[in-house]
Amino acid sequence: MEIKALIFDFDGLLMDTETTLLDSWRQLWRWHGLELDESTFFADHGGDVNEERYAQLAAAAGPGFDRAAGHARRMAYREGLHETLGLSAGLTEWLAAARAEGLRLAVASSSPRPWVAGHLARTGDLARFEVLACGDEVGAHKPDPAVYRLALDRLGLPAAAAVAFEDTAHGVSAAVAAGLRCVAIPNRYAASARFTHADLVLPAATAATLPDVLTRLATRPAHASRSRQASGQGQP
Structure with a gap:
């Protein structure tokens, strides 16, 4: 899809x-x-x-x-x-590329909505995102998939039509459990060896352009957990 x-x-x-x-x-x-x-x-x-x-x-x-x-x-x-904290390196370029490609943007975070919206508003990036799904709007935090399912529901899209981007192993687990393909960019405190369940692992957003990332994803088979979910054998 x-x-x-x-x-x-x-x-x-x-x-x-x-x-x-x-x-x-x-x-x-x-x-x-x-x-x-x-x-x-x-x-x-x-x-x-x-x-x-x-x-x-x-x-x-x-x-x-x-x-x-x-x-x-x-x-x-x-x-x-x-006061001086902005988007992570490479992300501004990725978001601009997404807009140029006509891709819709969302955030799925375990943090509360005022925290997420406040920071994005401070940097002038809030308007880039059509949907915010946050931890104070669901009953469980990542690795539970609830916040990703909420984001998909607000987008009105099936999991197969979206890609998640995460920096933690439990975040990848949440995305995978929601049926999403997931690109991991491990943060500096996370062990890269723990991200084997991601579809693609990058050292940083600056390591590849967004079109290249999406092309690489398109050539990779879905993980077994998503295949099981698509056939009705995954999490409820």
Whole structure:
């Protein structure tokens, strides 16, 4: 089936908010004279784990830990980082190429809608996307496919007519479970070896033009999980 739409993850893919998140937590630990264990920082799902992170810091910092003050300081620091944060390298060119080809654009993110829309509006990119499907609009986060199914529903398209773009292994799992072909661009904190279920893996969006990516996808057979779903044997 002809590709009619592209569906992008937001955090870590369209915009590198993963680095600002890690940096803000690293700084918060250092303000308490401690070092963050970065090896276990990123979760294997798209949900919010900040409460667990604050609990870990409180246990390490001791009874003098002021969560409210720490949160305010961390958020102010991160907001400063976001003032100059734009789309990831190569994505502006991809979005322009998609428009030139008449492809529809959507976002499928586990983050809440105000977060996604706010950042895209700040950079002047919100109007590029016909559809936003966000984590506060579904009952489960990636790797659950709910947010991708919502994006497809709002586009009015079957999964075979769209391609997903992801930066995490659990994001790829969500796209695949929704029946989508998926291009992975692993973020700097994700192990590339975990992306074997993606249809195509790129080191960066700058590594290929969008037309080249879509041509390469067209010559590859669908993964077995999507073949099973197409025949009614996949997830409900």
